[in-house]
Amino acid sequence: MSTPTTExxxxxxxxxETNAEIRRAxxxxxxxxxxxxxxxxxxxxxxxxxxxxSISRYPLEGYRExxxxxxxxxTRFAKKPIELKIPVTIAGMSFGSLSGPAxxxxxxxxxxxxxxxxxxxxxxxxxxxxxxxxxVYQYLPSRYxxxxxxxxxxxxxxxxxxxxxxxxxxxxxxxxxxxxxxxGMRDLPVGIDQRSACRHPxxxxxxxxxxxxxxxxxxxxxxxxxxxKVGGARPYYDTALAAKAGADVIVLDGMQGGxxxxxxxxxxxxxxxxxxCIRPAVQALQDLGxxxxxxLVVSGGIRTGADVAKALALGADAVSIGTAxxxxxxxxxxxxxxxYRKLGTTAGAYDDWQEGRDPAGITTQDPELMxxxxxxxxxxxLHNYLNVLTLECQTLARACGKSHVHNxxxxxxxxxxxxxxxxxxxxxxxxxxxxxxxxx
Amino acid sequence: MPTLDMSKTELREVNATLQAAAKAQANEPFEIINPRxxxxxxxxxxxxxxxxxxxxxxxxxxxxxxxATIHVEGSAGPGVAENMMSGTVVIDGDAxxxxxxxxxxxxxxxxxxxxxxxxxxxKGIDIVVHGSIGHMSAFMAQKGNLVVLGDAGDALGDSxxxxxxxxxxxxxxxxxxxxEKEMRPEHIExxxxxxxxxGADAKPEEFKRYGSARTLYNFNIDNADAx
Numbered sequence: 001m002s003t004p005t006t007e008x009x010x011x012x013x014x015x016x017e018t019n020a021e022i023r024r025a026x027x028x029x030x031x032x033x034x035x036x037x038x039x040x041x042x043x044x045x046x047x048x049x050x051x052x053x054s055i056s057r058y059p060l061e062g063y064r065e066x067x068x069x070x071x072x073x074x075t076r077f078a079k080k081p082i083e084l085k086i087p088v089t090i091a092g093m094s095f096g097s098l099s100g101p102a103x104x105x106x107x108x109x110x111x112x113x114x115x116x117x118x119x120x121x122x123x124x125x126x127x128x129x130x131x132x133x134x135x136v137y138q139y140l141p142s143r144y145x146x147x148x149x150x151x152x153x154x155x156x157x158x159x160x161x162x163x164x165x166x167x168x169x170x171x172x173x174x175x176x177x178x179x180x181x182x183x184g185m186r187d188l189p190v191g192i193d194q195r196s197a198c199r200h201p202x203x204x205x206x207x208x209x210x211x212x213x214x215x216x217x218x219x220x221x222x223x224x225x226x227x228x229k230v231g232g233a234r235p236y237y238d239t240a241l242a243a244k245a246g247a248d249v250i251v252l253d254g255m256q257g258g259x260x261x262x263x264x265x266x267x268x269x270x271x272x273x274x275x276x277c278i279r280p281a282v283q284a285l286q287d288l289g290x291x292x293x294x295x296l297v298v299s300g301g302i303r304t305g306a307d308v309a310k311a312l313a314l315g316a317d318a319v320s321i322g323t324a325x326x327x328x329x330x331x332x333x334x335x336x337x338x339x340y341r342k343l344g345t346t347a348g349a350y351d352d353w354q355e356g357r358d359p360a361g362i363t364t365q366d367p368e369l370m371x372x373x374x375x376x377x378x379x380x381x382l383h384n385y386l387n388v389l390t391l392e393c394q395t396l397a398r399a400c401g402k403s404h405v406h407n408x409x410x411x412x413x414x415x416x417x418x419x420x421x422x423x424x425x426x427x428x429x430x431x432x433x434x435x436x437x438x439x440x
Numbered sequence: 441m442p443t444l445d446m447s448k449t450e451l452r453e454v455n456a457t458l459q460a461a462a463k464a465q466a467n468e469p470f471e472i473i474n475p476r477x478x479x480x481x482x483x484x485x486x487x488x489x490x491x492x493x494x495x496x497x498x499x500x501x502x503x504x505x506x507x508a509t510i511h512v513e514g515s516a517g518p519g520v521a522e523n524m525m526s527g528t529v530v531i532d533g534d535a536x537x538x539x540x541x542x543x544x545x546x547x548x549x550x551x552x553x554x555x556x557x558x559x560x561x562x563k564g565i566d567i568v569v570h571g572s573i574g575h576m577s578a579f580m581a582q583k584g585n586l587v588v589l590g591d592a593g594d595a596l597g598d599s600x601x602x603x604x605x606x607x608x609x610x611x612x613x614x615x616x617x618x619x620e621k622e623m624r625p626e627h628i629e630x631x632x633x634x635x636x637x638x639g640a641d642a643k644p645e646e647f648k649r650y651g652s653a654r655t656l657y658n659f660n661i662d663n664a665d666a667x
Contacts, residue, residue: 192657202519202538219484
């Protein structure tokens, strides 16, 4: 009879993935750069549940009783607010990071669904302007491609201060994606790495921002809604200061929000989960008496109509999707598994968007790979997906007795975990309490 | 000459009037009096129009100018002629921070001094400063020409791309990847033209040229100390 032995035990601290990263860093001397948002598990909308109607409140009939989903953004100062049919918009993603056909597909899908899409760093392309009925033009620190003509033909202007994947960080589009067209739009040589600055070149702080917004409004005849996008870092103060600076709309992007490329250490270790950002932002607007007058758009990890409904219930006016929209177009599709394997990854995990070798033909400037994405078919898939998000959101809202998705409220929710209860400030399931609740 | 008095006329009306005249290519010069340091004066002009501002302006005067000629008979606050596309902007006095920031084209002339970050992230604009410029000027400058008849502050041309910098006086220090370069005949020609258009009394041969060493164009871990 053999002597019992100790089972080999892997360290939780030094896991296989951790050790592999140490070996990779030791071999290359450079940090890991990738696209996407935080992959770590963080408290999220999955940790919330809707309570549904019961004796104390009654539901609306599915398919029969109306549940409105329309949203108007930019009602505070803009002469021409944006009217959307659904409370889901497409987030800013750059031409350069994405191919021209991918930008076209986003425009097509958003337009069919009655919502807006957004430019990104690198300027406005004809593909997206031509195929987007409502287009938000991002005003970024790099000002690549920025010009007054595009500013005037945009439907709204989004001053980007930060994004959830990297609050406080700039960007880098690596040289392999800098084709002649991309370089021309950015006034830089072909093939060099293009840094996107981390802060704006001609203003610092909220007082300057107020004047910058005045200038943008003067250039565009006060017609365009001005959004301010911030990464989820200090949501109460950032929201309050953005509102003070004169924003019509505040876009708040949590740490699950994606980026075209940045350091993995930045994506995983900076910023707050989306769930933790919403209530402080809403509180800031309520304290200023501006909730619903300044609209709040939340992004970062929105995947389902349940996520949409929960974000709205916590006080958002709309949500924005980026990663999910790319997946709807065809990103990380298992049908390209053989090619993902050749790149040392697998479908669902592919995130080296900066390298420009995307088998799905979306995060690339390679002419052959780009051809794999049919913008018409991809736009149709995005439209379908947006419809499903909307239907799911309506289903949940009706179950809570709401005739408009904006009537969802925190009282419709409970939390499954202490963390989610604290962040969302809704009761832990089975209790009337959440950590930090006044009076307890 | 139509005169817009900013002690009596709201900024919106001033800009709307100028923008409409520029768009209509009216070719009638305008005068703005009593600007009193107002922000965003004469922004977004989109056509050939002559505007004279009698006094000093606040932030972003002549922002995103296209084709118009704007003359400020005073000093200008931060971000004068920011993101200018074309046309000419002349400041008789001094300019504050970020003069000509991200400008894509046109000519900005500052007859006094310019503060820090002059020409930051410039993308094709030409800037001629008769006096001196402050620190971090031409930071991440991509295209165009920055000409300084006086001195330059610390970290000139830090992380420079393809913009050309010409300085007649001293340079306190150069930023990362910015080096002195040979002044070739084509540079003398460019400089002579810019000096003439800017009404500057200086000889091109008195200047030194600075540009990018291009060592930071593609990330290299061996350059980590430079970042």
